[in-house]
Amino acid sequence: MDRHELGAFLRSRRERLRPEDVGLPSGPRRRTPGLRREEVAVLAHISTEYYVRLEQGRAPRPSGEVLAGIAGALRLTDAESDHLHVLAGTAPSRTGLHRRDVRPSILALLERLPHTAGFVISAAFEVLAWNDLAAALMEDFAALAPQDRNLARRAFLWPAQADTTLYGISDAAEFRHHVVMELRTTVARYPADPAVTGLVDELRDASPDFARLWERHDVQAAPMLTKTFRHPVVGEITVDCDTLTLTERDQHLVLYSAPPGSPDAEALALLNVLGAEAGDYLR
Numbered sequence: 001m002d003r004h005e006l007g008a009f010l011r012s013r014r015e016r017l018r019p020e021d022v023g024l025p026s027g028p029r030r031r032t033p034g035l036r037r038e039e040v041a042v043l044a045h046i047s048t049e050y051y052v053r054l055e056q057g058r059a060p061r062p063s064g065e066v067l068a069g070i071a072g073a074l075r076l077t078d079a080e081s082d083h084l085h086v087l088a089g090t091a092p093s094r095t096g097l098h099r100r101d102v103r104p105s106i107l108a109l110l111e112r113l114p115h116t117a118g119f120v121i122s123a124a125f126e127v128l129a130w131n132d133l134a135a136a137l138m139e140d141f142a143a144l145a146p147q148d149r150n151l152a153r154r155a156f157l158w159p160a161q162a163d164t165t166l167y168g169i170s171d172a173a174e175f176r177h178h179v180v181m182e183l184r185t186t187v188a189r190y191p192a193d194p195a196v197t198g199l200v201d202e203l204r205d206a207s208p209d210f211a212r213l214w215e216r217h218d219v220q221a222a223p224m225l226t227k228t229f230r231h232p233v234v235g236e237i238t239v240d241c242d243t244l245t246l247t248e249r250d251q252h253l254v255l256y257s258a259p260p261g262s263p264d265a266e267a268l269a270l271l272n273v274l275g276a277e278a279g280d281y282l283r
Contacts, residue, residue, distance in 0.1 A: 001089035002191060003057035009087055010055050012217035013074045014040055021075065043073035064090055079185075079220035086188040097193045098123040098186070099249040106246065106253060115268065117239070117256040120246070123186045124196050125152040125179060128251065136271040137229060137237070137256065138167045152179045152199060156207040168230030180213040181220065189250070227256065233274065234267040 015034035019025060022035065022043060041051040046066055053059035054070075062070070067088055071081040085091035102120050110118045110131040117137045119130035127141050127149040135141060141149050148154075155166060155176050166172045183200055190196045203210040228238045239256040246253060258264035 001061045002087050002188070003059075005188070006084075006087040007055045007057040009084065009217045010070070010074070012215075013076060013080065014055075017075065022073070040070070040073050044069035046070070061090070062088055077220050083185055083188060083219040086185075096190070098190050098196060099251065100126065100128055101249070102129045102251065103246070103249065109253075113255070114272065115257065115260075115265065117268065119254055121151065121252050121254060123190065123250045124150070124183070124199055126150050132275065133268060133272050134256070136275055137231065137268070150199070152183060152203060155179050156203050156210045168232075170228035170230070171224070174224070176209065177213055177218070178224070180210060180216075181218050184214070184217070185219050231267070231271070234270055237264050237267045237271075239264060239268070 017035050037052050038048040041048040067084055071084055100122055107129055117134040119134045120128045122128055130141050186196055187200055204214055224241045227241045228236055230236055239258050242255045244253040258268055
């Protein structure tokens with residue numbers, strides 16, 4: 001049970017709600033945003049004292065029934081409710097290190113996708129494997145040190161080259177928010193992994209933007225269905241974005257493709273011919 005994070009998460013979810021969101025009268029002007037603690041306690045059918053202690057990080061572990069009541073009171077989404085259970089220690093948690101070894105069958109699959117840019121990322125946004133088209137579209141990951149293949153670092157620690165840092169993608173702000181939300185759930189799953197906690201500490205210290213987003217305690221990332229790259233060689237390419245979860249290793253296979261015969265598919269085909277050097281934005 002992570003009492004500090006649990007309390008902070010509950011407080012952040014409570015402060016985003018208005019009384020009318022949960023069927024309560026707004027009443028006189030409130031000094032602070034959101035619901036009052038006693039209102040959440042009533043809606044969750046628990047004592048105000050116990051809920052206050054939860055937010056303050058002083059309460060014993062809540063039961064599943066209590067958490068369900070709180071989740072309902074705070075109108076949590078499924079992803080937020082899952083995160084609540086992880087923080088409270090009532091859900092299965094990976095307490096070791098996150099995995100970086102990619103299944104051989106996935107490595108072979110990447111090579112069998114000549115018209116699709118594909119790569120595998122870890123739970124901490126490390127690019128672990130990629131095919132030639134991904135290198136051509138984004139950058140030659142083989143030329144980078146392993147620590148520089150981390151997309152979270154790329155998103156937040158290269159502010160001087162904002163247009164090129166994220167490969168010219170059109171949704172850079174949304175991607176940064178996505179990274180923060182995913183890393184928050186990763187920290188909850190791997191609280192004892194120094195590579196995960198160290199990455200978050202590094203980003204919080206070095207990036208005010210990351211620190212601001214981190215304090216929001218958001219955990220539900222919206223799916224990215226399409227993405228547009230502004231490539232320096234072939235121009236704009238809009239691709240379909242599909243992400244497949246590799247559950248047993250807590251990794252993701254990311255695939256960028258375009259409809260056959262479309263201008264975007266032709267641009268990807270040209271990049272395939274040009275090779276990895278076409279994706280080197282940093283030269």
